[in-house]
Amino acid sequence: MIGAHVIVGYANDPGGRDALALSAAITRVTGGELTVATIYPPNSPGLAVEAQANLAHAAEELGPVPAEFITFESRGTGRGLAVLASRIRADLIVVGSADGGQHGRISIGSTADHLLHMSPEAVMLAPAGYLPPEEPARLTLAYVHRPQCDAAVEQVAQAALRLGVRLRLITLDLRTDDQGRLRDDLALAVRLAWESTGIEAEAEVAEGHDVAAALAGVEWLDGELLVCAASEDAQPHRVFLGELAMKVLRASPRPVAVLPRGFG
Structure with missing residues (x-):
């Protein structure tokens, strides 16, 4: 069953927060590990600092939920998440809906598109504005x-x-x-x-x-x-x-x- 080790692609935006909430709900049910990752492009020291700030926001959002926080350099967010998932042996990659999509539906951005055509691990997408319940049904x-x-x-x-x-x-x-x-x-x-x-x-x-x-x-x-x-x-x-x-x-x-x- 997927969920033994979940990696979530996080950005400090609505889609990132939706994905973070969903991944935390999954690991709460499965008892699995949670890794929160922010991907930034090469040779971009300013964006590397911003990535660290994103993870600080993620830690605040999660509160007491245990997680590992990683910044990772890659030319594309989807590619970076796929590579990182393989390295840390995650079995599920969670991402949110792209900005500008319909509330309650999944809008596929470049990150999700890459994962849905290349990911070596299972991929889960959260609809825009999704609030996970306490238990699966x-x-x-x-x-x-x-x-x-x-x-x-x-x-x-x-x-x-x-x-x-x-x-x-x-x-x-x-x-x-x-x-x-x-x-x-x-x-x-x-x-x-x-x-x-x-x-x-x-x-x-x-x-x-x-x-x-x-x-x-x-x-x-x-x-x-x-x-x-x-x-x-x-x-x-x-x-x-x-x-x-x-x-x-x-x-x-x-x-x-x-x-x-x-x-x-």
């Missing part, structure tokens, strides 16, 4: 019948079992596929979750003319987390999201975790 997996999603069913079911929360599998019906086949595929995924963990997953087909409309008709609990599997085009042990999954991520009103190919 349910894990939802966006399911499509393909090997990466089938593997994710088992991994997410195991995480739900350990956390003691409900599991839901959602398939999108954008009125371009045979709904009977979609429901049959979903039933097989529910059976896979049961056979691997003994969890009886909820199953839902979300219908709409596009991804945003389909997800708008879905009930979302406080404390819910949406999980997406990497695309089949992803390199081994890398995150890579295709066009449809990107639309799901942008339409989600809850944090989204993206698993790398071969996770677990």
Whole structure:
């Protein structure tokens, strides 16, 4: 289960504070380590000092929450977080929504875009203005019948079992596929979750003319987390999201975790 060591990319802005709150909530539940990192560009002594000041703000925000604070030099924030995560053996990178996005939704900036196409570790994004509850409520997996999603069913079911929360599998019906086949595929995924963990997953087909409309008709609990599997085009042990999954991520009103190919 991800969350044994979480690294959060922090900047002293709304997205950075959202990500910090989410990462602290995750480690509170998992009992994992928390590393707060600010990335700054090479040959920029002024920005290096600013990075240290950012971490001082982060420490104030966290209060008594235990954490390690690191500044790291890199030509890009996403690249720096990915490299640093590998060095410290973090298993989850958390970032916030880019400035200017819709409240309650995820806006993908350059940092998130890099991580969603290159990260060696799972990536989680917080919607703008997200306030994490005290306890998790349910894990939802966006399911499509393909090997990466089938593997994710088992991994997410195991995480739900350990956390003691409900599991839901959602398939999108954008009125371009045979709904009977979609429901049959979903039933097989529910059976896979049961056979691997003994969890009886909820199953839902979300219908709409596009991804945003389909997800708008879905009930979302406080404390819910949406999980997406990497695309089949992803390199081994890398995150890579295709066009449809990107639309799901942008339409989600809850944090989204993206698993790398071969996770677990």
